[in-house]
Amino acid sequence: MSRKRKVLSVKNLDFSYNQNKVLDNISFSVEEGSFISILGPNGSGKSTLVNLISKVLRGYEGKIEVGGRDIKELNPKDIAKMVAVVPQYTNPGFSFTVAEMVMMGRHPYISRFGMEGKEDFDAVSGAMEKTKILPFANRKFTELSGGEKQRVIMTQALAQDSSILLLDEPTSHLDINFQIEFMNLFLSLNKKENKTIIGIFHDVNLAIQNSKKIMLLKEGRIFNFGSGEDIINRESIKSVFGSDVFIGRNPVTKKLYVSPVFNPGDDQGISSQKANKYLRVHIIGGGGAASPVMNLLHSSGYTVSCGVINTLDTDIDTAQMLGIPYVAEAPFSPISFISQNKNIEFIKSSDVVILPAVEFGSGNFSNLVSVKEAISSGEKVIVIDEKNIRERDHTGGKAEKLYRRIIEDGAIVVKSINQVLRCL
Amino acid sequence: MGTGRKTIKHTIILLIILIALIIVAASIGAAKVNLKDTSLIIASFIPGVNHFINTARLDPRDIVIISQIRLPRIFLSIFVGIALASAGVIFQGLFRNPMADPFVIGVSAGAAFGATIGLVFITGVGLLGISTTTIFALLGALVTTFLVYSISSARGKVSVTTLLLSGIALSAMLSAMTSFIMIFRGHDLAKIIFWIMGGLTAASWYKFNIIAPMVVVLIIISGFYMRDLNIISLGDERAAQLGVQTDRVKKILLIMASLIAALAVSISGIIGFVGLITPHILRLIVGPDHKILYPTSAVAGGIVLLMSDTLARTILMPREIPVGIITSIVGVPFFLYLLVKSKKQVF
Structure with a gap:
């Protein structure tokens, strides 16, 4: 089979606004039937790129070809036949009916001296059927709800009968039900009608879940362009958006899933002001009890390590996602002598040891022994006593006894994770 | 119903009303x-x-x-009314605002000032029969x-507040300058006042x-841009996305509407609010589609202007009052009503 036709090609695109470079040397091409998402923070040039491709903005350097033709040689009507834009919102100055609004999408096909023909009415009703707005064809646009209005604008774009749909955050201020409904519509247009879809999406996950390729824009440059699997990771998101995220997988679709790392310390101003970046903190792991503490301290800027944890423990996932060094033990095995020693090394090289509300059994009892050693050698220990030790002790009282000794020896006891930062 | 048929239906109804009014207006006056x-x-x-x-x-x-005596006046008032209302529709569409009209945005005052200069300083010179005024x-x-x-x-976005304010400010300045000319050219005073009122x-x-052929030609040319005007009322960016040559169309329509309004002013002086009220009432009847509205x-x-002018010349018979007074007395309360109502909407 021959290679797919290129419907859009952008070469060395530069655009400046008031002497500020908005787009810097953008080059990419899009094959027919692709579904591409453009992601990037506000001001990264996403909307500008859409406006340049649809020839709403002019005065760029470089070359933009739509359907193999340079858009500089095409008039606005020709472009509107090939590229339809769905904007964030539209606010008409007058209260047109829904049918009148959709008919405006046929403008590229109607000559100045002509009238709407049969094919125009057919295209309008066909588009309205696809978006299920036929029942309110005669209602006033201004009287519709936000989601309905956006459906009408979507239909207006469909009436243009273009091969490319450019979406400029079409669902960013709609409720989740509309976001899903629109995404399903985009997907079906993409699959059934082979429409090329290039979209700016407000919601990163919406984009990753559904598009074949993703373009990351940062400060007017293409940071990366490829499949989500290849280019979406903690580092790329951090570097493009400047935010810390976890990358997981959607358990159903197995696609990548980005979720933000929230920092409970932030609202108290502790992390940004008081955090001592050089303070090394070692956290005793196990059963996921260490995860929230790791997240909190890591995002607050401390140098964090963790141990000893079993390889199947959720604490391992957290440590891996956050890039925290840890001591691991094979699954379902008691902590070995080697692991324990490694853990003690970590403890010795750190300034504070934190003991979260871990469940203790014979397998991880040695973790408690290591903490006891730490406090005996004068190291600072914080115990998070969120849950009564008696309920967490599965060693027949051995762990409880040692735990109480640690507290007696001068460990700082806090009742919840939120109090930890104050004790550091 | 197709746009074309709807347009024809409404236009014919209005034309019948107009013809009836012409007969009525022609029959009343000092001589019954x-x-x-x-x-x-x-x-x-x-x-x-006429043969029959x-x-x-x-x-x-x-x-x-x-x-x-009566028919020239009747037809002139009809054409001035046609010109003012057409200009009003175009201005309202271009500015995406139902409060724009040639008088409100200062075009009338500009035309009046220009006309005064023509009237006072340059006399006799004309071009193709068109007066310097x-x-x-x-x-x-x-x-x-x-x-x-x-x-x-x-x-590319027109702020309504600045639009109204700059219209008022420029109107005030232009009126002041017109008055200034009037004072210094005392012997032309009567001529100017008579014309302006x-x-x-x-x-x-x-x-x-x-005047009539020029008005007709300009109105017909503008008429071919009504589909564009519909789309421009969605905003410049959206209009461009739908294939409208926004900048060009806006410039053409702006020039056309100004010329149409100026022709009206050059005949009759400043007559306010016809261009504001008429499109507004019609929008309630035929809807906002400019292809029908225009x-x-x-x-x-x-x-509207024929009615106003007939009132103006008969209400205090045998004295006549300037038609601008009638249109303003009816128009200003209407304008204020729009202003109050628009506070509830977001422009």
């Missing part, structure tokens, strides 16, 4: 002529129909009064339109023959 005679006299001037009409039993004095009125209107537009638009009194077929508003504008 009954409706039947008036109809016969008017019909006797229609080519093709016997004017012998009609009073020749009535024929002269109607054909040489008209030419200067056109220039004054164009300059004012572009000033108001560039002051109130930023990055809304003179349809000096109507003649000669005036009509010069032709129907034009005819309705003719009706």
Whole structure:
């Protein structure tokens, strides 16, 4: 089979606004039937790129070809036949009916001296059927709800009968039900009608879940362009958006899933002001009890390590996602002598040891022994006593006894994770 | 129902109303002529129909009064009304605002100032039969339109507040300058005042023959841009996405509407609010689609001004009041009503 036709090609695109470079040397091409998402923070040039491709903005350097033709040689009507834009919102100055609004999408096909023909009415009703707005064809646009209005604008774009749909955050201020409904519509247009879809999406996950390729824009440059699997990771998101995220997988679709790392310390101003970046903190792991503490301290800027944890423990996932060094033990095995020693090394090289509300059994009892050693050698220990030790002790009282000794020896006891930062 | 058929239906209804009004307006005045005679006299001037009409039993004095005094005035007022309402539709569409009209945005004052200069300083020189007053009125209107537009638009968006304020400010300045000229050219005072106060009194077929064709041509040219105007009311960016050459179309329509308004002003002086009220009422009846709104508003504008002018010349018979007074007395409360109502909407 021959290679797919290129419907859009952008070469060395530069655009400046008031002497500020908005787009810097953008080059990419899009094959027919692709579904591409453009992601990037506000001001990264996403909307500008859409406006340049649809020839709403002019005065760029470089070359933009739509359907193999340079858009500089095409008039606005020709472009509107090939590229339809769905904007964030539209606010008409007058209260047109829904049918009148959709008919405006046929403008590229109607000559100045002509009238709407049969094919125009057919295209309008066909588009309205696809978006299920036929029942309110005669209602006033201004009287519709936000989601309905956006459906009408979507239909207006469909009436243009273009091969490319450019979406400029079409669902960013709609409720989740509309976001899903629109995404399903985009997907079906993409699959059934082979429409090329290039979209700016407000919601990163919406984009990753559904598009074949993703373009990351940062400060007017293409940071990366490829499949989500290849280019979406903690580092790329951090570097493009400047935010810390976890990358997981959607358990159903197995696609990548980005979720933000929230920092409970932030609202108290502790992390940004008081955090001592050089303070090394070692956290005793196990059963996921260490995860929230790791997240909190890591995002607050401390140098964090963790141990000893079993390889199947959720604490391992957290440590891996956050890039925290840890001591691991094979699954379902008691902590070995080697692991324990490694853990003690970590403890010795750190300034504070934190003991979260871990469940203790014979397998991880040695973790408690290591903490006891730490406090005996004068190291600072914080115990998070969120849950009564008696309920967490599965060693027949051995762990409880040692735990109480640690507290007696001068460990700082806090009742919840939120109090930890104050004790550091 | 297709747009075309709907347009034709509404326009025909309005034309019938207009014709009826023409007959009524022609029959009333200082000399009373009954409706039947008036109809016969008017019909006797229609080519093709006149063969069937016997004017012998009609009073020749009535024929002269109607054909040489009342009809020129009636038709001139209709065309001024058509011009003002058409310009109003275009301005409202361009500025995406139902409160724009040639008077409110200062185009009328610009035309009046231009006309005053033409009237006072340059006399006798004309171009193709068009008087200097008209030419200067056109220039004054164009300059004012572009000033108001560039002051109130930023990055392709027109701020309504700045639009109204700059219109008011420029109107005030232009009126002051007109007054200034009036003081220094005392001997032209009567001429200027007579003209500014809304003179349809000096109507003649000669005036009509010069103005009417220009108004018709400009209105027809603009008419081909009504689909674009519909889409432009979605905003410049959206219009461009739908294939409208936004900048070009806006400039063309802005120039057309200013010229149309200026022609009206050059005949009759400043007559406010016809261009504001008419499109607004018609929008309630036929909807916002400019393809229908534009032709129907034009005819309705003719009706409104004919009614106002007939009132103006008969209400205090034998004295006449300037028609601008009538339109303002009706128009200003309406404008204020719109202003209060618009506070509830987001522009």
